[in-house]
Amino acid sequence: MTHSVKPRARAADKRRRLTIEAARVLHEQGVERTTLADIARAADVPVGNVYYYFKTKDELVLAALSxxxxxxxxxxxRLDQLPDPRDRLEGLIRAWVDQRDVAARYGCPTGTLAVELDKRADGTLDTEAGTVIRRLLDWTGHQFRALGLPDPEDLAVTLISAYQGMSLLANALRDPDLMARQGDRLLHWLDSLQSPDPTA
Structure with missing residues (x-):
């Protein structure tokens, strides 16, 4: 029994390391420039072993998206532990700003991957990247709805669009401070949103 558990545990550990490193390396290098050998090296897994867990690079891209x-x-x-939806949205903005150095160097992990996958000829993985962004939009819209604000879905689009835009500009200009400045603007914008007065 002990002998069978250890190989399974080692296999799960290798797969996990490959998944984590696939997300990081694909973000840093892009899909087209990344090879299975790059990911194997980063995960400290023999390149021949990669095919045991992932038959193609597309499977590794899917693992990175997961x-x-x-x-x-x-x-x-973590943000859902905060009692107030406004605090949750502020926490989201602050989390983005905290990643400003990474964004300035490589862009938004999911956004850049979605754009790159959309330009591929086969066009099969771009919808998977869009699914991750859709989940963020849904969560954000839920917070605006909990605040009683009108058009919560549109407000979510405004907020996520602002994040994608500031990530893109910070990356293009290699300017992490741009993320910090725009994050402050988003926090002020969020504070300015008022729920309609039901007595009015």
Missing amino acids: EHSAHLDELTG
Whole structure:
């Protein structure tokens, strides 16, 4: 029994390392420039072993997207512990600003991947990247709805668009301070949104 558990545990550990490193390396290098050998090297897994877990690079891209989704779940799960939806949205903005150095160097992990996948000839994985962004939009819209604000879905689009835009500009200009400045503007914008007065 002990002998069968250890190989399974080692296999799960290798797969996990490959998934984590796929998300990081694909973000830093892009899909087209990344090879399976790059990911194997980063995960400290023999390149021949990669094919045991992932038959193609596309499967590794899907694994990277699942890692982005897991990060999103972790972040929103932490933010959901805050009692006030406005505090949750502020926490989201601050989390983006905290990642400003990474965004300035490589862009938004999911956004850049979605754009790159959309330009591929086969066009099969771009919808998967869009699914992760859709989940963020849905979560954000839920917070605006909980605040009683009109057009919560449109407000969510405004907020996520602002994030994608400031990530893109910070990356293009290699300017992490741009993210910090725009994050402050988003916090002021959020504070300015008032729920309609039901007695008016």
